[in-house]
Amino acid sequence: MSTTILLLTLIFPLVGTLINGFWGKHLSKKVSGAIATLAIAASFVTSCIFFAYIQGSQEPVKVVLFEWMKFNYFTIDFGFYFDQLAALWLLFITGIGTLIHLYSTSYMHDDENFSTFFTYLNFFVFFMLILVTGSNLAMMFIGWEGVGLCSYLLIGFWYKNQDYNNAAKKAFIMNRIGDLGFLVGIFITGYLFHTLDFVALKEQSYLAPTLGIATMAFFIAATGKSAQLPLYTWLPDAMAGPTPVSALIHAATMVTAGIFMITRLNFLFDLTPDVQHIIAVIGAVTSLMAATIALVQNDIKKVLAYSTVSQLGLMFLALGLGAYEVAVFHVITHAFFKACLFLGSGSVIHAIGGEQDMRHMGGLRKYMKVTYLTFFISTLAISGFPPLSGFFSKDEILLTAFHHNIVLWIIASLASILTAFYMFRLLFLTFFNNFRGTKEQADHLHESPSVMTLPLIILAVLAAAGGLISIPGNSWLNEFLKPVIKNNTASHPHVLGTTEYLLMGLAVIGALVSLFIAYAKYIKNKQVPVNDNNVSGLQKLFVNKYYLDEIYQAIIVQPLNFFGSFFKNQIDGLINGIVLSFGRVPSELSYQGKKAQNGNIGLYLFAFVIGVCGLLYYLFMCY
Amino acid sequence: MEHVLQQIGIDQYIYLSIILFSIGAFGILYRRNAIVMFMSIEIMLNAANLLLVAFSNYHEDANGQVFVFFTMAVAAAEVAIGLAILVAIYRNIGSIDIDKLKNLKG
Numbered sequence: 186m187s188t189t190i191l192l193l194t195l196i197f198p199l200v201g202t203l204i205n206g207f208w209g210k211h212l213s214k215k216v217s218g219a220i221a222t223l224a225i226a227a228s229f230v231t232s233c234i235f236f237a238y239i240q241g242s243q244e245p246v247k248v249v250l251f252e253w254m255k256f257n258y259f260t261i262d263f264g265f266y267f268d269q270l271a272a273l274w275l276l277f278i279t280g281i282g283t284l285i286h287l288y289s290t291s292y293m294h295d296d297e298n299f300s301t302f303f304t305y306l307n308f309f310v311f312f313m314l315i316l317v318t319g320s321n322l323a324m325m326f327i328g329w330e331g332v333g334l335c336s337y338l339l340i341g342f343w344y345k346n347q348d349y350n351n352a353a354k355k356a357f358i359m360n361r362i363g364d365l366g367f368l369v370g371i372f373i374t375g376y377l378f379h380t381l382d383f384v385a386l387k388e389q390s391y392l393a394p395t396l397g398i399a400t401m402a403f404f405i406a407a408t409g410k411s412a413q414l415p416l417y418t419w420l421p422d423a424m425a426g427p428t429p430v431s432a433l434i435h436a437a438t439m440v441t442a443g444i445f446m447i448t449r450l451n452f453l454f455d456l457t458p459d460v461q462h463i464i465a466v467i468g469a470v471t472s473l474m475a476a477t478i479a480l481v482q483n484d485i486k487k488v489l490a491y492s493t494v495s496q497l498g499l500m501f502l503a504l505g506l507g508a509y510e511v512a513v514f515h516v517i518t519h520a521f522f523k524a525c526l527f528l529g530s531g532s533v534i535h536a537i538g539g540e541q542d543m544r545h546m547g548g549l550r551k552y553m554k555v556t557y558l559t560f561f562i563s564t565l566a567i568s569g570f571p572p573l574s575g576f577f578s579k580d581e582i583l584l585t586a587f588h589h590n591i592v593l594w595i596i597a598s599l600a601s602i603l604t605a606f607y608m609f610r611l612l613f614l615t616f617f618n619n620f621r622g623t624k625e626q627a628d629h630l631h632e633s634p635s636v637m638t639l640p641l642i643i644l645a646v647l648a649a650a651g652g653l654i655s656i657p658g659n660s661w662l663n664e665f666l667k668p669v670i671k672n673n674t675a676s677h678p679h680v681l682g683t684t685e686y687l688l689m690g691l692a693v694i695g696a697l698v699s700l701f702i703a704y705a706k707y708i709k710n711k712q713v714p715v716n717d718n719n720v721s722g723l724q725k726l727f728v729n730k731y732y733l734d735e736i737y738q739a740i741i742v743q744p745l746n747f748f749g750s751f752f753k754n755q756i757d758g759l760i761n762g763i764v765l766s767f768g769r770v771p772s773e774l775s776y777q778g779k780k781a782q783n784g785n786i787g788l789y790l791f792a793f794v795i796g797v798c799g800l801l802y803y804l805f806m807c808y
Numbered sequence: 809m810e811h812v813l814q815q816i817g818i819d820q821y822i823y824l825s826i827i828l829f830s831i832g833a834f835g836i837l838y839r840r841n842a843i844v845m846f847m848s849i850e851i852m853l854n855a856a857n858l859l860l861v862a863f864s865n866y867h868e869d870a871n872g873q874v875f876v877f878f879t880m881a882v883a884a885a886e887v888a889i890g891l892a893i894l895v896a897i898y899r900n901i902g903s904i905d906i907d908k909l910k911n912l913k914g
Contacts, residue, residue: 784910790836790845 188248191267194231194275195314197224201307209300218290221303225286225310229279236272243668245269247320247384254323259379266320266383270669273513274317274445277520281437282310284640288528289429291636292535296427302342306433309335313438317445321381322371325446329367329410332439333360339434340426352422359419363409366402373399374453383449387671392456400453400460407443412494413501414471418734420494424486428531431486436493436527437520444500444516448509452671455507465505469586469596472498474731476603480610481727483714484541485530488611492567493523495600499582502597508585510655510666515582517662518574518651522563525644529560532633532641533615537626543611544713548620552630555638557616559645564612566648568605568696571689574651580689581657587688601692605699613707614714621713657685821862828855842894842904846887853883 201224209217239245245268253263267275286306293302309332316328341353375381377393390396407413412420423435434440447454447464454461472495479491496519503512534541536553550557566573569580579601586594620627632638655662706712720728729735828851835848857876864872898904 786906786909787837787840794833794837 188246190231190234191246191248191265191318194228194235194279195265195311195318197227197231198307198311198314200224202304202311205300205304205307209304212300214290214294214299217300217303218286221307222283222286222290224307225279225282228310228314229276229283232272232275232279235267236276239267239269239272240665243269245668249320259375259381261321261323261381264320264324265318267318268669269665270445270448270513271317273517273665274441275314277517278310278313278317278438281520281524281644282433284643285429285433285437285524285528288432288531288637288640289427291634292429292531293427298342302339302427305335305338305342306430309339309434309439313442316442321383322374323381325449326364326367326371329406329442329446330364332434332442333357333364333410336360336423336434336439339430340423342426342430346425349425352419352425356419356423359416360409363406363416366405366409370399370402370406373402386450387452390452390456396453397457397460400450400457401463403446403450403453404460404464407447407501408467409443410446411440411443411497411501413443413498414467414474415733417471417475417494418730418737421487421490421730424484424490428486428527428534431490432524432527432531435490436523440493440497441500441516441520444497444504444512447504448513448669451507451509451669454504455671461505461507463505465502465586465590465593468498468501468503468505469593469600470498471495472502472600473596473603474498476600476607477727478730479607480603481714481720481724482607483543485533485543485546485611485615486527486541488543488607489523489526489530492526492604492607493519495604496523496567499579499597499600502593503582503585506585506589506593508582509670510660510663511578511581511585513666514655514662515578517654518566518578518648521644521651522566522573522575522648525559525563525641525648526567528637528641528644529556529563532556532637535633535637536630537622538629540622540626543614545622545626546615546620547618547622548616549630550616553616553632555632555641559638559641560616561612562645563648564608566651568608568699569601569692570696571693572652573649575648576693577652577655577657580692581655583692584685584688587684598692598695602695602699605696606703609700609703610707613703617708618711818862818866821858825855825859825862828852828858840905840907842897842906845906846890846894850883850887853879 201221204220205212205217212220235246245266247264247266249262249264251263252260254261286303289302289306293299296302312328312331312335314328316325316332319325319328337353337357340356341350343349371381373395374386377396377399378386378389380386380389405416409416420435420440424431426435454464475491475494475498479488479495482488482491496515500512500515500519503509503515532553533546533549533556536549536556537546540546562573566575569576583594583597583601586597620630654660726732832848832850832852832855835851836845839845839848857879860872860876860879864870864876894904897909901908
């Protein structure tokens with residue numbers, strides 16, 4: 186396998202970034218968008234070539250460009266490791282990335298910073314590719330930080346709105362907390378095993394006493410990037426960014442980085458079952474919590490954002506149960522249907538002229554046929570209706586949970602039933618009944634151009650058919666990932682007995698019941714959600730997102746602000762006074778001395794004579 | 809018979825010098841007219857010259873008198889420059905009262 190092709194995969198997006206970054210302002214929008222899209226498409230082609238290779242030969246490729254850092258007892262290479270896991274991520278990053286770039290060329294068409302947008306987007310893809318292909322933890326960290334930076338830039342892309350800037354800062358700071366965990370994990374791993382290289386780690390790792398701290402630190406990093414409790418609050422706010430960004434970064438790719446990292450380090454996590462247990466519990470709890478919040482959101486993108494958090498929680502549940510390939514499966518199917526849903530919501534927002542509140546939508550089915558159909562398919566997929574992709578992946582997670590821990594299974598099942606409800610609520614409120622917006626908006630309604638609907642159609646097809654890669658009992662994905670995952674026999678229930686079919690049936694019935702409740706509520710009775718201020722009871726708790734933001738505000742932000750103002754006003758003033766007083770003494774002395782020089786020549790002469798007399802007196806009388 | 813000047817002791821010359829120098833010094837301190845101050849400086853200069861000549865004679869050494877010649881020549885040059893400066897000052901501020909010369913005040 187030629188390493189040039191592999192490196193080209195990484196280089197194309199970087200070239201796109203550089204062209205749009207340096208000359209973007211001089212290029213027309215068409216050229217600028219075409220360059221960015223082609224750069225990712227080229228990466229997709231090389232990814233496919235690599236995928237075909239590794240599917241056949243099973244041999245991972247390691248490319249070391251140069252020795253990056255050298256310490257006493259270990260070195261860090263600037264290298265890339267292309268294996269089965271990286272291949273999967275490469276495929277869907279560049280594949281979905283191409284579709285979203287294509288979509289963006291139309292969606293962002295009226296934006297004044299068109300080329301800047303594509304610079305950031307290409308840059309993001311570049312860092313994401315580094316993250317998934319880095320051959321050691323330090324390389325992965327480069328990508329990890331890079332995607333965080335691009336996420337920040339793109340959330341705050343419409344920088345003239347201060348709320349959006351705040352959302353961007355929140356995302357960045359929350360991610361920093363996680364990144365600190367990543368660094369601690371790197372340090373402990375390097376200290377224990379004297380290497381950061383994934384291949385070497387896989388062979389050399391053993392259960393060291395402090396390994397639990399390292400894996401826990403890595404998990405904290407994952408909670409930051411992949412929006413889990415307690416660091417998830419940035420993701421819903423991140424919806425401030427343009428919708429394609431939400432689709433690419435905050436649904437399909439970047440937020441799955443945590444799952445990728447844990448899957449990469451599966452051999453370390455397998456050694457620390459306690460941490461795995463924490464991961465499973467946090468995943469399940471996050472999943473249910475985010476699903477309940479999504480029930481009462483009225484912003485179309487916020488519903489999808491909480492849905493993403495909830496789905497990521499399910500993936501972490503699978504990771505925590507040691508079913509890495511199941512988590513990866515759900516990552517892939519989720520990337521398909523969630524990207525489709527986000528792009529669909531973007532299409533809707535585009536049609537209504539920026540409106541995101543579902544209470545002002547409705548009836549769009551008549552105006553936007555393609556968007557409606559693709560959205561409907563993706564909704565069915567995420568709700569877990571057979572035989573769409575979400576059914577297979579979600580059911581495998583539920584089955585795994587059922588075999589390990591019945592409580593986790595109940596939580597996860599509840600979350601997935603709620604998923605069906607809020608997704609159909611979203612669908613019915615947006616596309617059914619009559620339009621509830623203003624007259625002007627109603628006249629403006631139109632189907633999006635084909636550049637935007639084409640990605641929707643492709644993604645909807647993938648969302649429908651994506652489950653084929655891992656059909657229970659005959660899973661291509663499990664076979665493919667075998668070399669990556671060390672203990673891969675431990676988790677997966679290959680045998681499909683009566684219990685399994687019963688559980689599947691239960692899940693489907695749960696989703697159907699949700700569908701009918703949503704149908705009765707929002708189509709038959711034509712209910713529209715009330716104002717957020719008029720809710721009560723449990724609903725109020727959900728609307729206020731369990732007061733998590735308020736709690737963070739009270740226990741972290743406010744004490745920090747207090748300390749900040751204390752040091753600024755008191756300590757800083759004190760130190761400043763001391764330092765300044767050193768300067769003030771000579772200044773005061775010279776000010777007094779200056780008065781002697783008053784310009785009166787008589788006085789100068791007088792001083793001169795006195796001085797001469799003094800000198801003479803000294804010379805003659807003292808010797 | 810000795811010359812009458814030689815009958816006067818060295819003490820008297822020293823006293824005369826001191827008196828002349830003091831007159832000059834006080835003139836500098838108390839007068840504000842630049843020309844008068846200039847004259848006072850000349851008096852002090854000549855007090856020193858007188859002393860040099862007196863000691864030269866006393867020690868029977870001609871070096872002192874050579875010094876005085878040089879001093880007088882330098883003083884002449886100094887007067888020429890000094891008076892030119894005074895004229896320039898007068899043209900600028902219309903007065904030679906040194907109390908009005910405060911432009912250099914810091």
